[in-house]
Amino acid sequence: MESKYIVEKSSVGTGAGGADFNCRTGRSVLRDTRVPSVEKTGSMSAYTNGAVPYKNVMDGGSAAEIKSERTPLKGNGLSLGGRLLHDVEKNGLLDQKDTGSTGILKRASPTHCLGVNGQLPGGFMHLDIRNPGKQPDPTNNFRVAQGQILPQTERYSLSSSHIPVPRNRKPSGHADKEVMAATVLTSLSTSPLVHYPSSAPTAPEPAGRAWKEVLSASYSSSTSGNWSWDASDHSVPSTPSPPLLNDTNKSFPLSSQGDDGSEDVTESPHFMFEDPIPRKRKNSMKVMFKCLWKNCEKVLSTSSGIQRHIRTIHLGRSSDSDYSDGEEDFYYSEIEVNMDSLTEGLSNLTPTSPTTAGPPPIFPPPLTDVPHSKHINMNGSQCHAPSLLSQSAPSTLCHIRTDHAYQGATTHVRTVSIGEKRQPAPSSHAIVNKNHPLIMPSPKSTQGARKPRGEAKKCRKVYGMEKRDMWCTACRWKKACQRFTD
């Protein structure tokens, strides 16, 4: 015991930076060093695999043996390491998402604005359509200005770094399209909530890439003062405050909120932010509006948008009339979409994902039951996961690092560990929603997509109840065992 503390003390200073995992596993201290430490060192090699940045962290950690428990490192080492990991991971993830996701998802994070910003000309056109004849919002003028002032090529290359905002500039006629596009995009950037999801089918490759880069750049380095508005805009409490403003919209479709434009550009999304859904599981939920018309899978993010879509496309009403008898109402429904999990799925849905011909989503999308959707039907896909995994990453990887997964903070060190993603199922349902009782046949039989029980012995079995403190954290918490995965 004494030794324990000694070690503990010393490691404070030395290992602080690196002692990232395990630090807080209070109880396991002494004993833990036996078994797990082996594992951990083992994991190092595995890690180097693709996550070099981690290495130091890990090394430091294992070196110090991390006997130090909670006390000092919690604040120091942990956060340090954790953050590091986090960042790295984040970028990685983002990249991934980028590849697969559609505009819909991207909107969730203000960051896209960065990239989107003037880069997806193809997208412009498309977006236009929904916004015919809209007046550009005054707040968007800077974009307009940009469009006018700069030659196209330049515009693309120009990041949003520093944007003069001429307030009174008017769009001149011939720049219409650009203006529209700009408007849309700006609205995107102004409000994280804002819509204009999917589509942008024609975005050219380079643009996409640039975007991607910008994205990750902005994420990893808010340090560079490059993005003048970046800071302000991003610092907004949280990234994607969940929708909810849709409620407002949709409750009175008839009023047709006149302009999606104006509605979209709600400058203060936060106002609308009242949260009917009590805590939790809302984090990455986004309300979308899905066209229920046969064979039409249009998903838009604004009620008015979808209404317009239905009105014009399906009901054959003139596009310019804003008149609505409310009939559209019957042809769309509100769905809640989990951004995270639908990322991949949606990429299938929409014609988008222009950019990367990136690798297919590694993780099968969770069981969503967006009706009609083209989502990969993954019933029983559990079985595939492992095989997929084995392709992209040695399953051992899961094993090894798993123990820390829970510890590395919920930052999850998950280096692409398929095993874990296995099924956030329930939370990621695209919930067919409320206010429209008549619609959505959704059977929803997928409830119990519970993972078949694994063969592997779990901590409980291996160590027994008495040695509970030797269990992996997950086991201790009654979570899926991270040490002995299947």
Added chain:
DNA sequence: CGTGCCGGGGT
């Protein structure tokens, strides 16, 4: 009935 772990609650 023991076990694994999901979902959710508490701090």
Added chain:
DNA sequence: ACCCCGGCACG
């Protein structure tokens, strides 16, 4: 973020 646990599905 970390931890705990009720409760349910699985074997």
